[in-house]
Amino acid sequence: MNTAAAREGFGAGKRAAMALRRRGCNGWAWIVTRADPVSTGFSRLKADELTVGDGGLSDGEVVIGVIGCWGAEKGIVGSLGLAPPNIEFPKKPFLSSSSPSSSSFAAATFSTTPEHENPGRPGPPPIRVALTESSGRGVFATRKIETGELLHTAKPILSHPSLSTVQRVCYFCLRKLKSTDSSQPQRVSYCSEECQQQAKGFHDVEMRADWSAYEDYCRSNSLKYPLLVKQLACMVMSGAAPANLLDILQPASLSREMIPEMEEGFGLLRNAFKDSNITGEQISFLTKQWYISILARIRINAFRIELAGALYDDLLSSLAASIEAEAAVGNAVYMLPSFYNHDCDPNAHIIWIENADARLKALRDVDEGEELRICYIDASMDHDARQSFLSQGFGFQCDCPRCLSGD
Numbered sequence: 576m577n578t579a580a581a582r583e584g585f586g587a588g589k590r591a592a593m594a595l596r597r598r599g600c601n602g603w604a605w606i607v608t609r610a611d612p613v614s615t616g617f618s619r620l621k622a623d624e625l626t627v628g629d630g631g632l633s634d635g636e637v638v639i640g641v642i643g644c645w646g647a648e649k650g651i652v653g654s655l656g657l658a659p660p661n662i663e664f665p666k667k668p669f670l671s672s673s674s675p676s677s678s679s680f681a682a683a684t685f686s687t688t689p690e691h692e693n694p695g696r697p698g699p700p701p702i703r704v705a706l707t708e709s710s711g712r713g714v715f716a717t718r719k720i721e722t723g724e725l726l727h728t729a730k731p732i733l734s735h736p737s738l739s740t741v742q743r744v745c746y747f748c749l750r751k752l753k754s755t756d757s758s759q760p761q762r763v764s765y766c767s768e769e770c771q772q773q774a775k776g777f778h779d780v781e782m783r784a785d786w787s788a789y790e791d792y793c794r795s796n797s798l799k800y801p802l803l804v805k806q807l808a809c810m811v812m813s814g815a816a817p818a819n820l821l822d823i824l825q826p827a828s829l830s831r832e833m834i835p836e837m838e839e840g841f842g843l844l845r846n847a848f849k850d851s852n853i854t855g856e857q858i859s860f861l862t863k864q865w866y867i868s869i870l871a872r873i874r875i876n877a878f879r880i881e882l883a884g885a886l887y888d889d890l891l892s893s894l895a896a897s898i899e900a901e902a903a904v905g906n907a908v909y910m911l912p913s914f915y916n917h918d919c920d921p922n923a924h925i926i927w928i929e930n931a932d933a934r935l936k937a938l939r940d941v942d943e944g945e946e947l948r949i950c951y952i953d954a955s956m957d958h959d960a961r962q963s964f965l966s967q968g969f970g971f972q973c974d975c976p977r978c979l980s981g982d
């Protein structure tokens with residue numbers, strides 16, 4: 576990277592960090608490098624915001640975005656970075672901790688205040704996002720990690736309860752509600768004022784429209800992801816998120832057969848807004864192309880949330896009752912967790928205790944430079960079932976060592 580670009584990148588990094596601070600996050604920021612060409616969304620990103628490089632990167636490695644930061648208890652706060660359209664691709668993938676590119680890349684996490692000036696502040700998580708040899712971008716350990724270690728936490732950038740749980744969980748964080756008041760006409764509830772406040776922007780927009788046709792469409796086709804698209808649309812209209820919030824995530828490749836169903840969902844979403852007189856400039860981002868591209872990204876990056884704490888509660892309180900049909904409380908999309916690749920014998924996992932805040936933990940000892948992978952599916956299935964699940968549900972042929980060995 577030339578010096579001018581590095582200088583520009585450094586300034587952009589500082590501005591990004593200031594933006595993060597304004598959002599209440601005063602810890603370390605996490606930045607992502609430009610990775611594989613699969614992520615076609617990059618070419619459509621605008622150049623007007625935070626990013627471009629960082630002085631610490633080596634040739635060919637270019638920072639494309641700030642996806643979050645770690646403050647005292649904040650976890651990841653969301654995507655802030657956008658890439659200029661003329662940015663280069665990295666010349667080589669991240670291979671091992673001893674490669675020169677990876678050691679300089681370690682400087683890709685940054686802080687506006689040197690650590691010694693604020694010793695009480697937590698350090699950055701022991702991970703970085705970089706290019707793998709065959710699975711696009713992935714998450715790598717920047718030091719030795721022990722079994723059970725918490726790698727980092729992550730707050731959702733989008734979350735929505737399942738239609739079957741919407742009255743039993745907090746509409747913002749998906750925490751199980753202690754009691755539900757069926758006499759209240761309001762459709763959704765919150766577990767705290769803080770959650771209500773945080774949801775206010777998008778929820779006020781959402782309340783202006785009638786969602787019954789859209790929800791019927793989801794229900795009758797057993798679809799959950801359109802609810803996340805609806806939430807993002809409301810967030811964009813309220814100014815709580817940019818329309819290109821998810822562009823940095825890898826989209827699923829869609830088959831022709833999927834398109835008509837998506838078009839139907841798009842029509843219903845747009846009509847819901849139009850019928851409630853939300854039109855013009857406010858709705859201009861909401862094109863069919865936008866809707867389908869968001870759904871394509873949600874499809875491979877959303878997590879189904881099962882609360883470990885809530886399951887335990889259920890078990891205690893319903894010994895005599897049958898297990899509820901739906902264990903999941905909802906679905907959510909995160910930024911950093913979306914960069915973890917899959918392995919049928921994973922060395923990391925993602926868990927939820929009492930709400931949609933995710934915890935990424937090591938399942939075994941991990942060496943510095945090793946890729947951290949989680950399992951997207953039920954690993955107890957046999958080889959053929961796993962392969963068909965992954966190719967039909969996620970659109971890729973798994974190349975993990977367990978699958979390659981035929982196990």
Ligand SMILES: C[S@@+](CC[C@H](N)C(=O)[O-])C[C@H]1O[C@@H](n2cnc3c(N)ncnc32)[C@H](O)[C@@H]1O
Nearest residue numbers: 710711712825913914915916917971973974975
């Ligand atoms: C949630 S994303 C993970 C991050 C992704 N590699 C990226 O660059 O954004 C899932 C995608 O990563 C790739 N991937 C993840 N695990 C894989 C595996 N075990 N084998 C092959 N490709 C994998 C597939 O393209 C899949 O659709």
